[in-house]
Amino acid sequence: MDKVALVYHPKYLEHDTGSHPESADRLRRTVALIESSGLKRRLTYVDPRPASEDEITRVHAPAHVRRVRDLAAQGGGWIDADTVVSRGSYDAAVLAAGGAISAVGAVIEGQARHALALVRPPGHHATASQAMGFCLFNNIAIAARHLLASKHAERVLIVDFDVHHGNGTQDAFYNDGRVLYFSTHQMPLYPGSGDIDQTGNGSGKGMIANVPLPPGCGDDEYRRVYSEILAPLARRFRPQFVLVSAGYDAHWADPIASERMTVTGYAALARALQALANELCDGRLVFALEGGYHLEALSHSIKATLQVLLGDSQIDDPLGGPNVTGRGADLTGLIAEVRRVHGLPPA
Known part of the structure; x- marks a missing residue:
């Protein structure tokens, strides 16, 4: 069994958003499930440290x-119509960024093979100069810059499966050939970025890979995208570390979007990412929480992710699948176009 680190601190609950969808209950429910299921004793708990101002200003x-x-x-x-700050938000956000760095450190230092940072506020919408989309500081981008600055990696793959495009992460690395950013996201949906032709610039040309998905995509569609686009891009790039912006709001029960993923489907994505990390970079894989706003779907999807990282083959899905009939979206044309734009041969 691989050692798996979980980074968490109660201070994340002090980012008080009231009745906002991105609430402290997201972590309360997840922590309660991890404890009641017996999963806690199988994990290596890591206390996060606050990110320094130098780390954040990278x-x-x-x-x-x-x-x-x-x-x-x-x-x-309120910073904008979606993004709120409370008295405890700055300290929580600094600790969330530090939580992503601490998760990376746990893997680098050999405390664990894989890690998950159970943090909030989330980060992938935050740009260099703007908090937005529930996000204050870009946790995953800060962790990636930490990896590069500390010379622990020269090539970092960031995979973002949040249902919303990570515009802040894309902006951070748009001109950086050291980071491959791969995003699956519903389109059209906030923030409206993430078109196929947004591929990077300068030394970063080709290092942004966007897969804008229509509504109604479920487990099979996501698995196909990972197999036919992500895997060949990752093998060509040869990352030395894999970071994951883990947003669980593409679940069919999530109130904010219209995709059809299941808990079982998220387990399959985690398994695919673990396999790629094991193949390409000695298993160095870190997840950091982004979105996910249905409390049961979120908590069970995170639990399933941790179980996969621990090596479990049997995953329980108490929510099951969506009550819909008919086939999912046909992604043949979309996949072919993304492959063409990124210089992959026809599948």
């Missing part, structure tokens, strides 16, 4: 960091 402008810190110190408020 991705974000100092003025943005000050803006979030000052708003929290003043008691909080």
